[in-house]
Amino acid sequence: MREARTPGTWQTAAAILRKDLLLELRGLDTLPAMILFALVTFVIFHFGLNQATIAGQEAAGVLTVTLLFAAMLGINRLFVAEREQGGFDAYLLAPVDRSALLIAKAAALFLFLVVLEVIAVPAFALLLLGPSLGPPLLGLIAILALGDLALAVIGTLVSAIAVQTRARDLVGPIIGLPLLLPALIALARGAGPLLAVHGSGTPPGRWVAILALYDVVFALLSYAVFDFLLED
Amino acid sequence: MTTYGRGLRGLSLATVVVITGALALVFFYAPLDANQGFIQKIFYIHVPLAITALCGFVFGGVLAVIHLRTGDRKWDIRSYVAIHMALIFGIGTLLTGTIWAKASWGHWWVWSDPTLTSFLIVMLLFATYQPLRFSIEDPERQSRYASVFAIVAGAFVPLNFLAVRLAQAYVHPRVLTLTGGNLPGPMRLTFLISLIGVALLYTTLWKYEMAAKATRMQVRALRRTLLGEDSVSPLKRSAAPS
């Protein structure tokens, strides 16, 4: 009897990730929407705040909120294809580790957020930010990466829950936003000193620690419960 | 088949005795606080409500874990009732908290108190539990997804408080609680009795609610047995299996 070789978790996740990225590249619906949304939001903030430039904690708050709402667009779309085209059933039939779907989707969302930020953060510096982005750049990248991880993990979990409900566009945000609050607080407060007029180059350690702790705990938790969401 | 009504009378009597005792202690025994005066008496109802609500949420998460591990639906109903009760106690916490804030500081809400902020975030999260549940029609999937949510949200509670506490760069002191654990003896006793009383109340109400739900399900099951499947009308909004 020939022993069937089933793909390992990482291989499965990589395959699904590749599929999602290809779909996005060909379709180009989610990512441009997220980017446009962020840019328009910056303009709205400019008029809403009625200031020439913003800096410090205010700037960090505006950036965090904009990234959050753009991320929500991506989160709402994350599992829609699987839901509508029977991808879940096909996945359940395949002899693969179910958590691979979680890893793949979270990685996809993370990558989307990174691409979003590559465009949106320079736009933010151009349109709204007073101080230069040069000195704090590395620190900003670090804290944004941790924040993106939180958004990706929680976003995937919440999206998987919401896609099976009746009011899927509503349920995702209302569950996700409170869950994300500690991470968002940490992100905004951590980025504040970076964006200040004579800002430091490194984000305050306390907020980085909170964000890292949050990421680890929720990544493990999501991994533990994800199987139960996929059962038929 | 668990009967939740068993022991309920004894439990409720114990609750009455302890809560009455606690109220007596609060108003006749506990000394007046040097800073806040009579206002501080709210502490004895506000903090036990808060602690019980938070423990109730975590309790709901634990019950949800058991549900997912055993697959027995009764644990999911227990989890649902635990969270439901904790939400009610949480509303009581927020209401008494704002009254205390108004009396102490003249504002109905203060952002500078990390505990109150953490609590608000937790309440916002658990307020989504019922909308989530009732937006899933398939009963089996509903109970499974609700349990997943209860576990994640239950884990979130201690994390949230830890994070907000760690982040205490706040300049203001913790205005709505007494400093650290330096409660003088009589106050500590009063607080402890109040806490036990509110915890007993939570347990009593939990059992009470479970008994009511179980009874309703039994009546439906009886009707189904005696008169056939068709005579039972489907439930609309319900966490019960059928």
Next chain:
Amino acid sequence: MSVFAIAPALPLHAAGKYVAGAYIVFLALVLIYVAIMASRLARTERDLAELQRDVLAQRQSAADDPHRTGREREPVA
């Protein structure tokens, strides 16, 4: 044994209202719950009465034609 405040933050008559308000909130929550349970209990009682009625009605109609064999009955319009 007891320590009395030297200068309470709010004068007693003003403070009393807030404290009373807080405890009244607590009492109201518990009583509202009692009221909700009361209506649930009434509904359960009604459901049981209805069940009793329906079972009796079914038994009655079964008893009304005890000598029917397996012969096909005309369906009543």
